[in-house]
């Protein structure tokens with residue numbers, strides 16, 4: 001995978017961001033390489049006990065190469081922690097040992113959970129993405145291996161910070177997995193080999209679609225009483241760009257990531273359309289989230305070839321959720337349905353007709369789940385002490401997502417370089433958040449948050 005030119009120039013990051021400088025200094029602290037070899041017990045702390053956090057913990061406790069135990073959990077909402085704990089206890093009774101004094105709540109809970117681990121153990125980050133760099137900084141200080149969910153960043157300054165942290169983690173021989181599970185789909189791995197070997201010629205066009213009804217926290221009504229602005233925005237993170245990159249980054253990154261992988265580079269620029277159509281609830285209340293209902297993005301690669309991405313969250317319309325690539329000698333289907341749904345296939349024509357089929361993936365039953373594969377792969381790297389760090393490409397995929405989103409939100413063409421250098425840090429001082437902190441977004445008198453206005457607000461996204 002080629003990298004964005006200059007994007008990982010560490011010296012420049014240190015020069016351009018004070019925080020990066022402070023973080024990068026960690027790399028010089030002499031801590032011996034740590035890994036849990038052989039059959040040592042590896043302990044896990046779960047930070048962010050929601051849907052995916054619970055899923056990632058279950059994958060961790062199901063790895064082929066144990067023994068593994070969940071020993072600490074952290075969240076900002078007690079009911080979320082209790083819910084995941086209960087489910088995990090039922091499924092993995094002998095591997096879950098999280099007594100009350102290892103259950104932590106609040107914005108500093110991540111520290112307390114990681115303090116329960118020893119170097120070489122694993123911290124899982126499954127909070128909204130805005131907190132990634134904060135949690136990763138502490139994990140590196142503590143000599144912990146990490147599994148962190150996608151996306152990794154939503155803006156330029158934190159992307160620079162994460163690039164620097166990725167280098168610090170590698171310098172300490174820490175293993176870091178990133179939840180872009182397409183990369184661990186055995187079908188997509190074989191597809192990438194075949195495409196890179198030229199089986200459908202040069203890639204000249206790619207298409208990605210994620211179009212379905214509103215899901216997750218895509219839509220939000222004005223904040224109700226009884227919850228702070230900050231906690232409301234954290235809870236409904238798909239609605240707020242600072243917390244997650246909005247639905248664009250959160251929902252679309254998987255297809256963007258694996259199509260970039262197939263092309264073997266990242267797009268260099270994007271121009272895009274987007275709009276808000278139905279932003280009133282059936283009861284007539286205006287939704288206050290920052291998402292567009294539709295996004296149509298034209299990404300361009302360095303050779304001029306295009307990748308078109310369409311995203312829509314709207315009921316009653318055609319539902320399409322797939323990714324395709326077209327080469328000079330045929331086409332491929334990467335994800336048949338969903339983020340990386342089986343099978344992947346190659347055709348000698350430009351349409352996916354059975355008569356033109358060249359290859360269709362066949363995956364062993366025990367390797368069909370990419371969420372489990374990514375954990376088996378991470379654990380193998382830890383147990384065998386093999387280099388393993390997926391953060392750089394995870395940040396790059398996050399930046400390409402942000403580039404498409406920013407192009408739609410501003411109405412301007414945005415280059416990868418401009419996205420990286422954009423100085424709008426969307427959640428400044430997030431590392432100091434307490435339960436009483438003001439939220440990064442302030443509502444107006446009607447409870448509305450600033451929404452993107454293409455053509456009007458063009459230097460920042462809102």
Ligand SMILES: NC(=O)c1ccc[n+]([C@@H]2O[C@H](COP(=O)([O-])OP(=O)(O)OC[C@H]3O[C@@H](n4cnc5c(N)ncnc54)[C@H](O)[C@@H]3O)[C@@H](O)[C@H]2O)c1
Pocket residue numbers: 047048049050051052053074075076077080081106107109110126127128129131149150151179180181234235250339
């Ligand atoms: N790889 C995938 O296919 C996949 C699928 C779903 C979600 N995800 C990712 O996982 C992450 C979480 O998504 P989810 O669907 O599980 O959301 P969720 O709302 O179910 O869970 C997030 C949890 O994090 C907690 N939290 C928020 N801020 C916190 C903080 N500062 N410290 C501790 N806990 C905090 C929330 O209270 C909540 O319990 C997102 O980044 C999302 O994109 C990845």
